[in-house]
Amino acid sequence: MVRWEPGARERLQEAALDLYATKGFEETTVVEIAQAAGLTERTFFRYFADKREVIFAGQELFQKAFIDGVAGAPKDATPLETVASAVISAADFFGDDRRAYSRQRSTVISATPELQERELLKMAALATAIAAALDERGVTEPAATLSAESGVTVFRLAFGQWIAPGSTRSLIDLEREIFAELGALSAPTKS
C-alpha cells in the first residue's frame, strides 16, 4: 500500500530547488533530491515525471488563472483592458509568501539554458491560450494576439521586478505601472 507522506510534494520541491541552486541543475540527481527531503526515489516519481518537472509543476493552474481572468473581465472592456484585468487578477497566484521561492526558481532557470527554453515555451503557450480565450469573447485577429502577447510581456517584466533583489512592491502594483507604460508607448510623439 502507498503511504501518504504529508507535504511530500512541497518538501521535494524545496529540496530540489536548494540542490539546483547549490550544485547546479545538471549535476543534481533524483536520488539526492529524495534523500534531502527524507523520502524515497519512488515517492519522487509519484509526484513528478522528471527533475525538470519539479520546476514547472502547476503550469495548468498558472495558465488557468489568466484564462479565468479573461472570462471574468467586464463585458465592455477593450481587448487590452480584458488582458490587463486577467493579468492583474492572476497576480493573486503570486502572494508575498511565494516571492522567495519564485526568486530562487528564477535563479536556477537563468543558470540553465534547457530550463530557460522551457520557460520561454511556457510563456508562449500562455500567450496562445490567452489569445484563444479572447477569441471566445469575440475578439478578432490581430487584436487578440497583439493584446495577449502584450499582456504576457507586461507579466514577465513585472515578475522580473517583483523577484529582483531587495524588491518589496507587490506584483499587482508593478503590473499596473507597466501597463501604464504600455499605454503611453503608442502616444503620439511629443513636439
Next chain:
Amino acid sequence: MVRWEPGARERLQEAALDLYATKGFEETTVVEIAQAAGLTERTFFRYFADKREVIFAGQELFQKAFIDGVAGAPKDATPLETVASAVISAADFFGDDRRAYSRQRSTVISATPELQERELLKMAALATAIAAALDERGVTEPAATLSAESGVTVFRLAFGQWIAPGSTRSLIDLEREIFAELGALSAPTKS
C-alpha cells in the same frame, strides 16, 4: 581538394524542404537530401550542421536586418516608432520571390513540434536582440522590451498573413496595417 558546387546550398535547401513536406521531417535522412540534390552527404555537412539547421540557416542575417533597422531609425523616433521602422525595413528580406519558399518552410514547421519550438526560440531571441539595440539608443526598460516584443508580434502576424494561401499583398503593407491596429489597441474605450 574540395570541389566547389555551384548553388549547392540552395539545391540542398530546396531538396530538404521538398522531402520534409512530402515524407515528414523526422522520416527524412541527410543521405536522401544529398541524393535528391545530386550531391554527397559530405557536401551537405559542409553547409549545414544537421537537418534542422537547413531550415534555420541565415538566422544571423535575418536578425541583423532588424538590428540595422533600429540603428538606422530617425533619432527623434519614439521606441515603438523605432521598432516599427526596423520591422518595416527588415521586410526587404522577404521579397515576393521568397514567398513560396517561406510558405513551404512554414508548413513543415507547423507539422513538427521540435521545429515549432525552435522557431519560437528564434523569435524570442529576435525580441531580446531588438531590446538590446534599443537600449544602445538610450531607451530604458520597460519601454525597450515592450516595444521590441510588440514589434516581433506584429512581424509574426504579418508574416502569417503574407504566407497564407492565396495571399498576394506585400509583407510591408501587412506590417503597416497591423502596426496601425497595435496603435489603436491602447486607444480609450469608445463611449
